Amino acid sequence: MASSSGRAGLATAAGTETAALAGLDNLELRQASDSAGDRARRIWAAVWPKLLAIAIVIGTWELVHLSGWKSDILPGPAAVFSNLGSLLHTSLLWRAIGTTLRRAVIGFGLAIIIGVVVGALVSRIKPLRAAVGSLITALQTMPSIAWFPFAIILFGTTTQAILFVIVLGAAPSIANGLITGVDYTPPLLLRAGRTMGLSRIAMYRHLILPASLPSFVAGMKQGWAFAWRSLMAGELLVIILGQPSIGVLLSNYQDQADMTGAISIMIVILVLGIVVDTIFTRADIVIRRRRGMLDPAPAAAAAGLPSLGWGWLPWVRS
Amino acid sequence: MSVAHQNGSAPPGLVPGASARSQPVTVAPGTEAGIRISEVSKVFGRGGSALLALDRLSLTVDPGEFVCLIGASGCGKSTLLNLVAGLDAPTSGEISASGQPIALMFQEPALLPWLTVARNVELPLRAGGVARGERRRRAAELLDLVHLGGFAGKRPHELSGGMRQRAALARALAQDAEILLMDEPFGALDAMTRDLLHDELDRIRAERGLTVLFVTHNVREAVRLGDRVVVLSSRPGRVIDEFGVPIRRPRRIDSAEVAGLAAKITDRLREEMVRHGK
Numbered sequence: 001m002a003s004s005s006g007r008a009g010l011a012t013a014a015g016t017e018t019a020a021l022a023g024l025d026n027l028e029l030r031q032a033s034d035s036a037g038d039r040a041r042r043i044w045a046a047v048w049p050k051l052l053a054i055a056i057v058i059g060t061w062e063l064v065h066l067s068g069w070k071s072d073i074l075p076g077p078a079a080v081f082s083n084l085g086s087l088l089h090t091s092l093l094w095r096a097i098g099t100t101l102r103r104a105v106i107g108f109g110l111a112i113i114i115g116v117v118v119g120a121l122v123s124r125i126k127p128l129r130a131a132v133g134s135l136i137t138a139l140q141t142m143p144s145i146a147w148f149p150f151a152i153i154l155f156g157t158t159t160q161a162i163l164f165v166i167v168l169g170a171a172p173s174i175a176n177g178l179i180t181g182v183d184y185t186p187p188l189l190l191r192a193g194r195t196m197g198l199s200r201i202a203m204y205r206h207l208i209l210p211a212s213l214p215s216f217v218a219g220m221k222q223g224w225a226f227a228w229r230s231l232m233a234g235e236l237l238v239i240i241l242g243q244p245s246i247g248v249l250l251s252n253y254q255d256q257a258d259m260t261g262a263i264s265i266m267i268v269i270l271v272l273g274i275v276v277d278t279i280f281t282r283a284d285i286v287i288r289r290r291r292g293m294l295d296p297a298p299a300a301a302a303a304g305l306p307s308l309g310w311g312w313l314p315w316v317r318s
Numbered sequence: 319m320s321v322a323h324q325n326g327s328a329p330p331g332l333v334p335g336a337s338a339r340s341q342p343v344t345v346a347p348g349t350e351a352g353i354r355i356s357e358v359s360k361v362f363g364r365g366g367s368a369l370l371a372l373d374r375l376s377l378t379v380d381p382g383e384f385v386c387l388i389g390a391s392g393c394g395k396s397t398l399l400n401l402v403a404g405l406d407a408p409t410s411g412e413i414s415a416s417g418q419p420i421a422l423m424f425q426e427p428a429l430l431p432w433l434t435v436a437r438n439v440e441l442p443l444r445a446g447g448v449a450r451g452e453r454r455r456r457a458a459e460l461l462d463l464v465h466l467g468g469f470a471g472k473r474p475h476e477l478s479g480g481m482r483q484r485a486a487l488a489r490a491l492a493q494d495a496e497i498l499l500m501d502e503p504f505g506a507l508d509a510m511t512r513d514l515l516h517d518e519l520d521r522i523r524a525e526r527g528l529t530v531l532f533v534t535h536n537v538r539e540a541v542r543l544g545d546r547v548v549v550l551s552s553r554p555g556r557v558i559d560e561f562g563v564p565i566r567r568p569r570r571i572d573s574a575e576v577a578g579l580a581a582k583i584t585d586r587l588r589e590e591m592v593r594h595g596k
Contacts (some may be wrong), residue, residue: 025481028480191424192428202445206444293475
């Protein structure tokens with residue numbers, strides 16, 4: 001429009017300047033292209049150690065089994081996996097997983113809400129900082145299982161008791177993540193925000209909160225680990241009749257001294273925990289990559305779980 | 319070597335999206351100053367550990383004038399810019415600046431890494447309550463002005479250092495300020511990029527009729543850009559000398575005229591350092 005015709009009228013010196021600038025920009029931005037083969041190789045490099053780790057665990061287990069140590073109670077991997085396979089075809093396991101995940105979502109959701117509110121207040125109000133800040137840290141050092149007697153006396157053997165302990169376990173980490181993020185907002189960005197004339201609220205909305213996002217996600221990830229542990233402990237201790245959950249199944253197998261069943265459930269717990277943890281890890285990587293806080297190549301490899309395609313399988317490699 | 323001010327040299331009507339305030343400002347002696355700093359002192363800390371950073375510093379920058387501040391470390395250049403920008407208050411003295419807001423650029427681009435270049439440029443407009451469509455339009459215009467039109471959707475980390483600094487300049491211009499304060503904005507760039515950005519700044523400043531107060535360590539850069547170069551003493555900072563730059567634009571940083579005046583200023587700076595060595 002007006003701007004382009006205006007610029008065309010400038011002196012030739014400006015023309016060469018523009019061309020030189022464009023040339024310099026191109027020189028500085030030239031990047032190596034990333035072929036599909038490269039990506040597959042990178043992903044494979046990230047995945048094979050994990051496969052090897054699983055192989056080592058199962059191999060060792062099988063060796064112990066073959067050696068005959070406690071062979072009357074300790075089943076081999078084959079027995080456990082076939083038991084797990086048939087468990088996966090029962091509705092009981094899926095109902096139990098449903099109950100447990102529902103509790104996890106509600107408990108963790110409450111923890112996020114409470115953690116964010118507390119974190120926001122503490123990071124904004126100085127007098128609160130000294131008092132509540134150390135309280136949060138103290139809460140974090142308390143093993144969540146120690147809260148159960150208190151929770152059970154307070155709420156009885158109910159879901160509330162479990163949720164209560166999940167929130168106590170996870171909310172401090174989430175609040176701390178937010179507080180740390182706000183504290184470590186780069187001072188230069190704050191200065192830039194002030195020169196731009198951002199109001200206090202705009203400063204929070206456009207600058208401080210987005211700046212603290214990586215730390216907040218790290219807090220959520222840690223909070224999830226606490227929540228998951230609290231939940232498992234809670235389900236073993238607070239058994240509600242007519243509500244099968246992962247913890248109830250595990251506890252039943254313990255009562256029946258059914259080691260095969262118990263290990264099957266432990267594998268389910270492990271897998272669920274890893275899946276959720278992976279979601280947070282990926283969110284973290286996406287955020288960091290967008291901000292250029294991450295070297296793109298290793299990041300892609302770290303994120304390169306099978307969801308990126310089947311290139312990680314050795315026989316699909318190009 | 320006679321013309322000191324070239325502000326009116328850009329033909330009128332060249333300004334993209336020309337608004338009243340982006341017309342070149344004609345320098346009329348005697349009118350209200352662009353920036354007037356009078357007898358400003360700044361003390362940091364209290365009691366025995368108090369540090370006098372600026373000592374009754376006085377400086378006037380005319381509307382449309384480009385003044386470079388130069389001085390050794392500890393001359394309080396950045397402190398002075400903070401005071402003019404209103405980020406900090408002087409201990410004594412007075413600062414008046416015609417035309418608000420005042421834009422400030424740092425040595426680091428200070429772009430928000432999670433926003434695209436275009437959103438970064440829009441941010442000051444957002445703070446000013448400009449509607450979304452208008453915001454988009456003005457940001458695109460400003461990015462064209464700094465030749466970053468094709469990079470609107472990129473994030474800062476995908477750009478080179480020079481490009482980021484141009485994006486920061488576009489963001490500063492988005493404030494629609496008449497006064498632009500620059501704190502060693504090209505200090506971290508390589509010489510070739512810096513050369514090109516000098517040309518860019520010359521052009522944009524002429525198009526927009528900006529009043530610029532530019533802090534630098536680099537004497538040649540000061541002579542290349544400024545209408546006037548002001549030399550500050552160190553600890554405490556005060557004005558010790560002033561050089562007009564009667565070199566016709568466009569200037570080249572490697573021209574004999576620029577080098578000659580730069581040598582004179584460097585000698586003056588050395589004297590000041592020798593004084594501190596005693």
